[in-house]
Amino acid sequence: MAKKLEVRNLTISFRTNNGAVRAVRDISFDLEEGETLAIAGESGSGKSVTTRAVMGILAGNAIIEGGEIIYDGKDLLKIPEEDFHTLRGHKLSMVFQDPLSALNPIMRIGKQLTEAMILNNKERRADGKKRYSQMIRTLENNVREACQADGSQDAARLTESLNKVLNVSAKLENEWNAKFESMEELFPDRGEKPDFLRLAYEQVSGEKGDAYEQKFMLPYLAAAKKAIAYSNRKARSARQLACERLNDALPVFGTDPLDLSECRKAAKAASDAVEKAIDPLALQKDNLAYVYRSSVESGINRYAKGLQVNPKEEKRFAAETRKHDRLVEKGKFAPSVVPLNLVDMERVQKEMTGITRELEKHLGEIPEEMSDRDLEIRAKELLDYLQSCACNRDYLLSKAAARHHAIKIMREVGIPEPEKRYHQYPFEFSGGMRQRIVIAIALSANPDILICDEPTTALDVTIQAQILELINNLKKERNLSVIFITHDLGVVANMADKIAIMYAGKIVEYGTADDVFYDPRHPYTWALLSSMPDLETKEKLEAIPGTPPNMILPPKGDAFAARNQYALEIDLEEQPPMFRISETHSAATWLLHPDAPKVEPPAIVRERIQRMLQKEQQEGVQA
Numbered sequence: 001m002a003k004k005l006e007v008r009n010l011t012i013s014f015r016t017n018n019g020a021v022r023a024v025r026d027i028s029f030d031l032e033e034g035e036t037l038a039i040a041g042e043s044g045s046g047k048s049v050t051t052r053a054v055m056g057i058l059a060g061n062a063i064i065e066g067g068e069i070i071y072d073g074k075d076l077l078k079i080p081e082e083d084f085h086t087l088r089g090h091k092l093s094m095v096f097q098d099p100l101s102a103l104n105p106i107m108r109i110g111k112q113l114t115e116a117m118i119l120n121n122k123e124r125r126a127d128g129k130k131r132y133s134q135m136i137r138t139l140e141n142n143v144r145e146a147c148q149a150d151g152s153q154d155a156a157r158l159t160e161s162l163n164k165v166l167n168v169s170a171k172l173e174n175e176w177n178a179k180f181e182s183m184e185e186l187f188p189d190r191g192e193k194p195d196f197l198r199l200a201y202e203q204v205s206g207e208k209g210d211a212y213e214q215k216f217m218l219p220y221l222a223a224a225k226k227a228i229a230y231s232n233r234k235a236r237s238a239r240q241l242a243c244e245r246l247n248d249a250l251p252v253f254g255t256d257p258l259d260l261s262e263c264r265k266a267a268k269a270a271s272d273a274v275e276k277a278i279d280p281l282a283l284q285k286d287n288l289a290y291v292y293r294s295s296v297e298s299g300i301n302r303y304a305k306g307l308q309v310n311p312k313e314e315k316r317f318a319a320e321t322r323k324h325d326r327l328v329e330k331g332k333f334a335p336s337v338v339p340l341n342l343v344d345m346e347r348v349q350k351e352m353t354g355i356t357r358e359l360e361k362h363l364g365e366i367p368e369e370m371s372d373r374d375l376e377i378r379a380k381e382l383l384d385y386l387q388s389c390a391c392n393r394d395y396l397l398s399k400a401a402a403r404h405h406a407i408k409i410m411r412e413v414g415i416p417e418p419e420k421r422y423h424q425y426p427f428e429f430s431g432g433m434r435q436r437i438v439i440a441i442a443l444s445a446n447p448d449i450l451i452c453d454e455p456t457t458a459l460d461v462t463i464q465a466q467i468l469e470l471i472n473n474l475k476k477e478r479n480l481s482v483i484f485i486t487h488d489l490g491v492v493a494n495m496a497d498k499i500a501i502m503y504a505g506k507i508v509e510y511g512t513a514d515d516v517f518y519d520p521r522h523p524y525t526w527a528l529l530s531s532m533p534d535l536e537t538k539e540k541l542e543a544i545p546g547t548p549p550n551m552i553l554p555p556k557g558d559a560f561a562a563r564n565q566y567a568l569e570i571d572l573e574e575q576p577p578m579f580r581i582s583e584t585h586s587a588a589t590w591l592l593h594p595d596a597p598k599v600e601p602p603a604i605v606r607e608r609i610q611r612m613l614q615k616e617q618q619e620g621v622q623a
């Protein structure tokens with residue numbers, strides 16, 4: 001499975017008058033294609049802040065202290081505003097807890113949907129144009145270089161013929177789609193999609209029959225295969241050097257204090273070498289390599305900022321503390337001192353060496369050479385890719401088509417009588433129906449990642465179940481990757497593939513749904529599981545005693561220690577690292593240290609696991 005989204009070492013705080021609120025502290029997770037990741041934890045644990053960072057909609061007082069959010073070979077925290085807008089518009093969509101605030105109260109539902117669609121269409125066209133021209137240029141360059149030796153092909157001629165055919169085929173396909181969309185109700189069975197490339201070729205050349213294969217497809221495949229093999233070989237052979245440069249950089253990034261100019265030199269040499277090891281014709285992006293340059297550059301910049309800011313901040317803190325103490329001594333009122341807010345230089349260095357090491361390892365594992373069959377598949381995928389970019393680029397959404405789409409999507413999300421509802425205002429909808437509309441708007445751009453931030457919390461239980469089912473079905477039908485945020489683990493029991501448990505801005509347990517439900521290891525996960533309502537036993541809930549810590553001054557050790565009946569001495573002193581339990585499962589609790597006393601989960605959790613296993617067995621027998 002391909003990774004859709006990778007979040008690494010994300011750290012976010014908020015500037016406030018009382019000091020920095022450490023809302024998200026060094027979290028990492030990833031989301032694979034077609035997967036549902038649940039992020040669960042009590043209110044205030046940093047779930048919304050995390051996902052708002054992914055969407056690029058953090059409050060103005062937020063500071064991203066570090067980390068990366070990688071999508072499609074780009075770090076969303078570092079790409080230019082206009083690119084980000086395109087991504088947010090049509091690749092990532094979000095559904096919020098409160099549907100009312102997501103809708104404009106004085107605009108008809110239909111218009112809200114079509115406006116979103118028309119805006120997205122504009123962005124999609126621009127994005128298609130950019131991707132199309134980038135890829136066709138890359139292909140042309142590689143064909144030229146690959147053929148320089150034998151001189152058998154003319155790269156310019158290949159792309160010229162490709163361009164002509166793809167332009168016409170995009171036009172035909174868009175016309176066909178538009179026609180069938182408007183006739184869909186009359187002809188629900190739209191049958192096989194025509195071969196638009198063939199039709200386009202015949203139109204361009206005026207020749208029918210074998211000519212398409214002989215004069216277009218075969219020459220294209222031959223040239224594209226050659227180019228793909230060439231660019232792949234070039235990237236493969238550049239890996240060795242990239243590993244060496246990365247290895248050279250490691251000691252430079254590791255010296256304390258950093259020599260900034262040496263660092264910049266090493267980073268540049270390593271990034272240049274890494275970029276040469278990227279295969280530009282590979283459609284599946286190698287995220288780690290793509291974002292390496294921006295990662296180390298931002299690390300160095302953060303370090304440089306620390307050099308400048310930290311001494312000033314320390315001075316300020318010392319002065320304020322002195323003043324505070326003087327006032328206290330005199331028995332006067334002393335306002336509390338804003339805590340120190342330093343750039344954590346050590347962590348910056350650790351991150352830089354961490355990604356460098358990881359990338360070196362990754363590039364060191366050189367994949368096998370591509371077979372002829374691989375090349376053929378890749379050549380065809382490339383053609384499909386170009387065709388879909390061309391279609392996006394040329395597809396102009398009319399108002400009528402937008403209306404048609406809107407009604408279709410309203411039906412898809414389960415709104416009865418969409419033609420009538422289209423003309424109504426948000427207040428005329430019930431809570432559940434409003435949430436469906438918000439989901440429809442989120443889907444209208446055809447995203448590949450859908451983020452749902454407690455989308456059912458404001459709804460009553462039956463409606464909640466319906467919305468969950470809807471999200472689950474949409475995910476399957478559209479092959480969406482979903483991030484689902486909840487404070488109630490019960491909600492995601494049947495829909496999550498993977499679960500991240502958050503506490504006080506950190507991920508404390510991370511694993512597959514089975515790992516977390518059947519083999520939970522962190523006392524906080526136990527507490528969450530104990531407080532989860534159990535429909536079978538109707539047992540009284542065990543609320544988690546105590547409250548989460550103050551995030552302006554997070555505790556020195558394990559943030560959960562104060563509420564944890566299993567806490568060890570070390571929990572008060574030192575933050576536990578993430579202990580790996582299995583390939584998929586890890587948890588940050590000192591209980592997993594080999595020297596820790598063996599502790600069983602509480603009885604209520606063990607019993608629940610027993611019941612779940614029994615139920616599963618019964619269902620297995622029935623099935």
Ligand SMILES: Nc1ncnc2c1ncn2[C@@H]1O[C@H](COP(=O)(O)OP(=O)(O)O)[C@@H](O)[C@H]1O
Pocket residue numbers: 014015016021022023041042043044045046047048049050059060061062551
């Ligand atoms: N704009 C802001 N300014 C200051 N603190 C904030 C801001 N937004 C969120 N926070 C704080 O960040 C922490 C995490 O919040 P949030 O991610 O909303 O929690 P939840 O897990 O309930 O979604 C909380 O302590 C919250 O008070």
Ligand SMILES: [Mg+2]
Pocket residue numbers: 044047048049453
């Ligand atoms: Mg929230």
